[in-house]
Every structure is written in structure tokens, then in C-alpha cells.
Amino acid sequence: MRRRSWLKLGLGAAVVLAVGGGAAALVTPGLRDGKLAAESKPMMAAIGAAILDGVLPQAPAERATALSGLLARTDAVIATLPPHAQAELSQLLALLGTAAGRRALVGLDAPWPDAAVQDVQAALQDMRVSSLLLRRQAYQGLHDLVGGAYFSDAGTWQVLGYPGPVAV
Amino acid sequence: MPVPDPIREGLARGWRVSGGPHGQPPRRIACDIAIVGSGAGAGVTADILSRAGLQVLLVEEGPLRSSSDFRQLESEAYPALYQESAARKTRDKAITILQGRCVGGSTTVNWTSSFRTPPATLTHWQQHFGLAGFGNDDLAPYFEQAERRLSIGPWLAAPNENNDLLRRGAAKLGIAAAAIPRNVKGCWNLGSCGMGCPTNAKQSMLVTTIPAALDRGASLLVETRAERFEFANGRVRALLCRGTGPDGAEIRIEARHYVLAGGAINSPALLLRSQAPDPHGRLGRRTFLHPVVISASVMPQQVEGWKGAPQSIYSDHFLETQPVDGPIGYKLEAPPLHPLIFASTTTGMGQQQAQALRDFPFTHALLALLRDGFHPQSEGGTVHLRSDGSPELDYPLNDFVLDGCRRALLSMAELQFAAGARHVLPVHELAQPYTSWAAARQALHAMPMQPLLTKVVSAHVMGGCGLGGTASLGVTRPDGIHWQVDNLSVHDGSLFPTSIGANPQLSVYGIVNRLAQGLAKSLSGRDISLA
Numbered sequence: 001m002r003r004r005s006w007l008k009l010g011l012g013a014a015v016v017l018a019v020g021g022g023a024a025a026l027v028t029p030g031l032r033d034g035k036l037a038a039e040s041k042p043m044m045a046a047i048g049a050a051i052l053d054g055v056l057p058q059a060p061a062e063r064a065t066a067l068s069g070l071l072a073r074t075d076a077v078i079a080t081l082p083p084h085a086q087a088e089l090s091q092l093l094a095l096l097g098t099a100a101g102r103r104a105l106v107g108l109d110a111p112w113p114d115a116a117v118q119d120v121q122a123a124l125q126d127m128r129v130s131s132l133l134l135r136r137q138a139y140q141g142l143h144d145l146v147g148g149a150y151f152s153d154a155g156t157w158q159v160l161g162y163p164g165p166v167a168v
Numbered sequence: 169m170p171v172p173d174p175i176r177e178g179l180a181r182g183w184r185v186s187g188g189p190h191g192q193p194p195r196r197i198a199c200d201i202a203i204v205g206s207g208a209g210a211g212v213t214a215d216i217l218s219r220a221g222l223q224v225l226l227v228e229e230g231p232l233r234s235s236s237d238f239r240q241l242e243s244e245a246y247p248a249l250y251q252e253s254a255a256r257k258t259r260d261k262a263i264t265i266l267q268g269r270c271v272g273g274s275t276t277v278n279w280t281s282s283f284r285t286p287p288a289t290l291t292h293w294q295q296h297f298g299l300a301g302f303g304n305d306d307l308a309p310y311f312e313q314a315e316r317r318l319s320i321g322p323w324l325a326a327p328n329e330n331n332d333l334l335r336r337g338a339a340k341l342g343i344a345a346a347a348i349p350r351n352v353k354g355c356w357n358l359g360s361c362g363m364g365c366p367t368n369a370k371q372s373m374l375v376t377t378i379p380a381a382l383d384r385g386a387s388l389l390v391e392t393r394a395e396r397f398e399f400a401n402g403r404v405r406a407l408l409c410r411g412t413g414p415d416g417a418e419i420r421i422e423a424r425h426y427v428l429a430g431g432a433i434n435s436p437a438l439l440l441r442s443q444a445p446d447p448h449g450r451l452g453r454r455t456f457l458h459p460v461v462i463s464a465s466v467m468p469q470q471v472e473g474w475k476g477a478p479q480s481i482y483s484d485h486f487l488e489t490q491p492v493d494g495p496i497g498y499k500l501e502a503p504p505l506h507p508l509i510f511a512s513t514t515t516g517m518g519q520q521q522a523q524a525l526r527d528f529p530f531t532h533a534l535l536a537l538l539r540d541g542f543h544p545q546s547e548g549g550t551v552h553l554r555s556d557g558s559p560e561l562d563y564p565l566n567d568f569v570l571d572g573c574r575r576a577l578l579s580m581a582e583l584q585f586a587a588g589a590r591h592v593l594p595v596h597e598l599a600q601p602y603t604s605w606a607a608a609r610q611a612l613h614a615m616p617m618q619p620l621l622t623k624v625v626s627a628h629v630m631g632g633c634g635l636g637g638t639a640s641l642g643v644t645r646p647d648g649i650h651w652q653v654d655n656l657s658v659h660d661g662s663l664f665p666t667s668i669g670a671n672p673q674l675s676v677y678g679i680v681n682r683l684a685q686g687l688a689k690s691l692s693g694r695d696i697s698l699a
Contacts, residue, residue: 054522080247084554085255121518128516128597129621136597136620137261144255144264147511152243160528162474162507165240166358168171168366 030093034086035075040093043112044071044146050120051146055159066156073149089145092138105135171367174375175234175271183382187411188231188391193419199225199387200691202407202423204394204438207273208676209660210429211373212314212698213684214381219696220688224386225421226378227409229430230270232390234374238364242508245363249277254509256433258549259562262619263457266627267431270364271390272374274431275673278627279361279478279504280350280370282320283670284311284678288492292542297665298637299646307678310685310698314677317699318371319353328359328476330502333467333532335481337587338500343485348501350477351673359475359504392419394430395557397442403655425655425691428633429680432456432662436551436632437559439643445652448640451633452551455561456667457626458537461573462503462513463580465534465589466527466601473505473531479671486536486579487669493543496572498536499670500580505533515597515623524593524601532584536576538569541631541666548667551632565624570617573624581608595623628672633662641665648683659683 030040048070049056049063056066078086095101102108108115108123115123127139150156154164179185186193200222203210210226218224233248246254249270256265268274285307293299315321327335327347338345355369368375382388391412398406407421428435436452444451483500490497505528514524524531540546549563565573577594582605584592591601592608598615602608636642639651644663650656659680661672668675681698688696 051517051521053517054519055525076243077253080253081255082252082558084556084558085252124517133260133620140261140620143517144512147514148508151507151511157507159522160507160510160525162528165360168240168356168358 028094028097029090030097031078031086031090034079036071036078036093039097041071043093043097044074046112046115046120047124047142048146048150050117050124051143052150053117053121055150069153070146070150073152074145077145077149077152089141092141096138105138171235173234173236174368174379175232176236178379178382184385184387185232185382185390186387187389188413190232190390192417193389193392195417195419197225197387197419197421198423199223199421200424201225201427202227202421203427203429204407204435205273205429205431205660206271206378206388207268207373207429207431207660208275208673209680210273210427211275211377212677212680213427213429213659213687214386215377216681216684216688216696216698217691218381218384218386220692220694222688222692224381225423226381226386226388227392227394227407227421228271228388228390229393229412230268230390232271232388233364235364235366235368238360238366240358240360240363240366242363242506245277246508249364259552259560260619262565263459263563263624263626265457265561265629266625267433267629271378271388272372275372276364276374277362278372278671278673280352281479281482281501281671282315282318282349282351282674285675286669289666289669292492293635293665297635297641299635299665300637301646307682310681311674311678313698314674314681318351318376318677320349320351320371320674322347323350323352323477323480325357325477327480328473329469329471330473330505330532331477331479331481333471333587334483334500334502334534334583337583338483338485340586341583343483343583345481345483348480348482350480355477357476359478361478362504362506389419394438395441396438397426397444397656399442399444399653402653404653425657425687428656428658429660431660432629432632433551433559433561435658435660435662437553439633440551440553440559441557444650446643447652450636450643453632454541454548454634454665455551455563455632456541456548456630456664457563458628458630458667459540459565459569459573460535460537460625460627461576462595462623462625463534463577463584463592464514464524464595465532465584465592466530467532467588468530468590470529471532472529473502473533478502478504486576487539492539492669495575496538496540496543496546496569498538498572498576498579500534500536500583503533503535505531513595513623513625515595515599532587532589534580534584536580537628538572538576539667539669540569543568548631561629565619565622570622573622574612574615574617578609578612581605581612597621597623628661628667630661630664630667630672633658634665635663636665647686648680657683657687
């Protein structure tokens with residue numbers, strides 16, 4: 001049953017085989033109780049830092065605060081997703097959290113916490129324009145999640161020059 | 169002077185509302201008419217049938233929210249008011265679908281554009297789907313009533329800059345553009361229609377037909393999902409529902425007649441879960457989306473696309489200058505721009521995306537709605553059920569549709585340069601900002617159009633329970649009743665045999681107005697008019 005829903009993610013057999021850690025991924029879900037699992041947080045922070053590079057504050061302390069805000073709001077967004085979408089996201093993050101999955105699907109050698117911003121960007125760019133539908137799906141899922149979560153806080157709107165809604 | 173809240177006032181007057189925070193509904197309910205949904209089709213039906221003296225019950229999966237709750241914040245509106253938090257996607261994830269899920273349905277969150285069904289669309293239905301009585305003159309009185317009931321008319325205020333750029337660019341190119349009628353009364357021009365109207369100016373079902381039905385004693389179950397129909401001897405015997413909360417109990421509703429109006433995708437899905445008869449394999453098929461492609465541009469002047477009526481100008485040039493059943497045509501409009509939807513739709517990452525985000529106040533966006541369903545190579549999508557019973561639309565973006573995406577991106581880029589754009593960024597993963605029409609044209613001609621490279625969205629789901637003059641042509645008869653189940657009607661956008669070719673809310677109001685009047689006559693013997 002788990003295996004069947006796994007394949008529904010659209011994983012080609014070749015990718016499953018390439019990812020020797022597939023079985024391990026199944027027992028380490030990317031989400032726990034509808035929130036980012038501890039193992040997923042450094043990965044989401046690295047992905048957020050890559051996508052939002054140029055938007056996030058430059059100073060290290062402010063940047064760290066902005067990224068922890070992003071993770072908190074990512075949890076808030078995930079909580080609003082229907083069960084099937086949470087399950088798919090959990091599987092995707094589980095897969096990206098394994099070394100084999102990170103290499104096969106993202107094309108990133110360094111572990112997430114150690115990867116440089118430009119290396120993560122290069123890997124995401126490869127996913128973005130990959131000929132493999134699954135890699136493009138994963139990229140867009142991550143891109144939309146990061147953008148939607150980050151800008152859901154009014155404190156981030158300054159960079160957009162958006163004044164917020166008109167009071168009624 | 170606070171804005172009055174007609175919903176809270178109605179609740180205080182004793183409206184029969186249950187579910188979610190409004191208390192547990194009874195486990196068994198009997199009524200004359202059980203309506204699934206509370207959007208455009210459900211609202212009009214509830215209004216007419218309650219006026220005929222019938223006891224009406226509406227079942228809505230989403231919450232009852234109203235003007236006091238509408239704080240013009242995307243982070244609150246999308247999870248509360250939209251299907252799947254405004255992130256409903258087709259099976260291959262290539263199309264994101266905006267669809268309402270709240271009392272009022274998509275009418276609570278739409279952008280107020282109100283077009284009658286185009287004559288070319290109706291002619292096509294008459295020729296190809298055996299819908300003889302669906303001529304322009306046949307339907308005109310029903311549209312006219314809907315327009316009166318919902319204050320649909322010309323919008324006399326000046327368009328916002330985002331829309332005026334469409335008008336000016338079209339004029340430069342010699343392309344016809346016109347003003348969009350809107351369903352508003354005393355509109356404040358805030359621009360927040362997509363998050364629920366905070367001033368009750370939008371004449372959605374939430375503030376018109378549903379309060380009218382509730383005032384006549386109709387009942388409303390909210391945060392309650394219609395799971396399936398129970399069939400016996402070829403008729404619906406009961407509708408089985410369940411509260412969406414963690415301890416949702418099953419509710420059994422028995423009615424004389426059932427009206428399915430949960431919107432395209434959800435209505436076919438309910439029939440699929442119920443294993444409804446489908447002898448001709450039509451159920452859930454021919455589901456259309458008006459696939460939408462987007463072109464962003466940066467202007468020298470401030471555009472502030474979040475301000476003012478979101479849609480007030482359109483161009484049908486690329487629909488009217490070619491045959492309805494030729495290469496796919498498209499309608500041009502402007503979308504409202506707000507932070508969340510802008511950030512998740514703006515392509516790319518890092519410095520380039522950061523620059524595009526910083527240009528937000530100067531950003532002008534256009535969208536093209538592709539008119540799907542009129543050509544043999546445009547069969548739309550198919551609704552399937554996941555293992556948990558939730559619906560999923562499989563909509564293949566084939567070469568026929570993708571060819572339209574390319575032409576539409578070209579048309580929009582040309583128009584934006586004509587309107588004075590500094591640069592144009594087609595919303596496509598391989599696009600760059602182009603500083604001239606020549607450069608954009610060259611790039612777009614060479615750019616591969618593929619799912620998940622070409623960004624495609626949709627706000628109009630149509631079809632899946634299509635009307636047909638014979639049982640082999642559709643799921644529903646021309647009177648809206650299911651071909652195989654005579655105590656079941658479908659009254660929503662899933663009726664449409666093709667896409668509409670225009671924002672569909674008034675098509676649902678007008679066509680359902682006629683179907684509901686027919687149903688009222690056959691069930692109560694009374695002649696009822698919507699206005």
C-alpha cells in the first residue's frame with residue numbers, strides 16, 4: 001500500500017532504483033504531525049536561502065531570523081493543505097532528505113546544511129528546466145511553497161513596495 | 169461607521185445554519201430539495217425553489233465567512249475560502265486551479281467579471297450537442313433577470329492602471345477592447361475581490377440569493393462534505409454527508425429532489441464516488457479550464473495592480489477574428505496583483521527573481537484565457553478519484569493547447585510593448601526579461617512550450633456533467649436533470665459542453681435560472697422568476 005502511493009508521486013522506476021535510499025525515505029517522513037520534521041528543516045532553510053537570495057536581509061543575524069520565520073510560516077501553509085498534498089510533500093521532502101535522493105533528484109553533492117547558496121541555486125535551476133517531469137514538479141512545488149510562505153507575513157512586504165490593504 | 173454584516177445579522181435573526189462552529193446538525197434530515205454546494209448554481213436554485221414554497225437544504229463543504237472576516241489578506245483568504253488552499257492542481261501539477269470553497273463558492277472570491285454566454289458558444293452547442301433551446305434569444309430573458317437580481321451592469325469608474333494599460337496597448341495596435349460589466353453595488357474600488365468583499369458591494373451568492381433563501385426558512389449545513397448519493401431502483405434515495413472536522417459524524421439527508429451544484433471537478437467526483445450510472449462514459453470527461461497564460465511587464469510608471477477593480481477591460485480580438493472551431497483562441501484580461509500570488513507565480517530564483525519582486529509596484533500583468541473544447545484536439549480533461557475518494561483532474565496540455573499558449577504569450581508581449589513596457593517577462597521557466605518586441609518575438613517563437621515550463625493557471629472549471637440533447641451526448645438532459653436519474657439535477661458549471669469563452673459566472677446564473685424555474689414549475693406547479 002505504501003509502495004503504491006509512493007509510485008503515484010510519479011517516480012519512474014529508474015529514479016527509484018537510482019535512489020538506493022528509497023526504503024529509508026519511507027521510514028523517515030519529511031513531515032511529522034503535519035509540520036516539517038526536524039530532518040527537513042535545514043533542507044527547507046537551504047532551499048529558501050537559495051530561492052530568496054536577494055530578497056532576504058544581508059546581515060547574518062537578520063537573515064537567520066528571516067529564515068526561521070520562513071520555516072514557521074511554511075508549517076502554517078502546510079497545515080492548510082489537504083491530506084493528499086501533505087502526503088505527497090512529506091514523500092518529496094523525505095526523498096530529498098536522503099543523500100541518494102538529494103543527488104538523484106536535485107543533483108546536489110553536499111549535504112543540505114553544508115551546501116553553498118550558489119550550489120543549491122545551480123541544482124534548483126537544473127531541476128527547473130530538467131527534461132524529467134518529476135524534477136520540474138518538485139522544483140515548482142518548492143518554489144511556490146517558499147514564495148507563498150515567505151510573503152504571507154506583512155513584515156516582508158517592504159521589499160515588494162506593497163503598502164498592504166486599505167483600511168475599511 | 170462600521171460596515172454592516174448581513175450574515176451575522178441573519179444568524180442573529182435565527183437562520184437555520186449548522187455544522188462547524190454553528191452546532192451539530194441532526195443525523196437524519198428530510199427536506200423537499202437537497203442542494204450540494206452554495207455557489208452560483210446552488211444560490212440561484214435555492215432562491216427560486218424557496219420562493220416556490222419548497223423546503224430547501226444546502227450542503228457546503230467550506231465555512232460560512234462574511235464581510236467582518238474578510239480582512240483583505242491572502243494568507244487568511246486562500247486557506248479559508250478556496251479549494252485546497254488555492255493550490256488545487258491538475259494530475260501532472262502543470263495547472264494550478266483557483267476555485268472557491270466557502271459559502272457563496274467561487275462567487276465569494278471571483279473578480280466580478282460578468283459576461284453573458286457568447287452567441288458563438290451557444291451556436292456551437294446547438295449544432296454539436298443537440299441543445300436546440302439554447303439560442304441567444306431563448307436565454308436572453310434569463311440573463312436579463314440575473315443581471316437585474318445581481319446589479320450587473322457597466323462599471324462607470326475609470327479602470328485602474330493595470331486595466332487601462334490593456335486598453336491603451338490594444339488601441340495602439342488597433343485591437344478592439346471594451347469595458348467589463350461587474351456585479352457590484354456601491355463598490356469601494358478596493359481591489360480585494362479575490363479575498364472576499366469586505367464591504368458587501370460584490371453581489372455574490374453570499375449576500376444575495378443565499379440570505380434570501382435563508383430568510384424563507386431554508387437550511388444551510390456548512391463545513392459539511394457531501395460524500396455520496398445512495399441509489400435505489402434508479403433513483404437517489406439519500407445523500408450521505410459528513411462534517412469536515414476531526415469528529416465529523418455521518419448525516420443522512422432524504423429529499424424529493426436532489427440538486428448537484430458543487431462545481432465542476434467536485435460535482436462529477438460526487439457522482440463517481442456514488443457509482444452513478446454512466447452508460448455512455450461521459451461522466452467527468454470533457455472538463456474544461458480556460459487554460460490561462462500570463463505575461464508580466466515592467467512599466468516606467470507605477471501600476472500598483474493591487475488597487476482598484478481587478479478586471480474592468482477586456483479584448484476579444486483573438487476570439488472574434490477566427491472561427492470558434494479553429495486553432496484555439498483566447499480572451500485578454502488583466503489580473504489583480506497581490507503579494508502571495510505574485511511571489512509564487514513570478515518565475516525563477518535568486519537575484520533575477522528578487523529584481524522582479526522589487527518591481528512589483530511597476531508591474532503590469534496580462535492574462536489570456538484559452539477557449540478550450542471547440543476543436544477535436546481540445547477534449548479537455550477527465551476527473552478521477554484518488555484512493556481517498558478526493559477528486560483529481562487529469563488535463564493533458566497537448567500541442568493544440570500549447571500552440572495557443574505560444575500565440576497568446578506573443579500577443580500579450582506585443583501589446584505590453586505597445587503600452588510602453590520597459591521590458592516584458594513571459595511567465596515561462598525559460599523566459600528572460602526582453603527589452604524589445606523583436607527580442608521577445610524571436611525568443612517566444614523558439615521557446616519550447618511544455619507542461620511545467622509554460623506556467624498555466626485556471627480560474628474557470630467547466631464541464632464534466634455536460635448537457636446533451638440525447639443520452640449519448642451528455643450526462644444531463646437539456647432541462648438539467650440527469651439522463652439516467654430523474655430525481656437528480658445538476659445546476660453548476662459542470663453542465664457546460666465546452667468552455668464558455670468568457671468568465672463563466674453569468675453563464676451559470678442565467679442558464680441555471682432557466683433550469684431552476686423549470687424545476688420549480690414541475691415540483692410546485694408555480695411560475696417563479698429570479699427578478
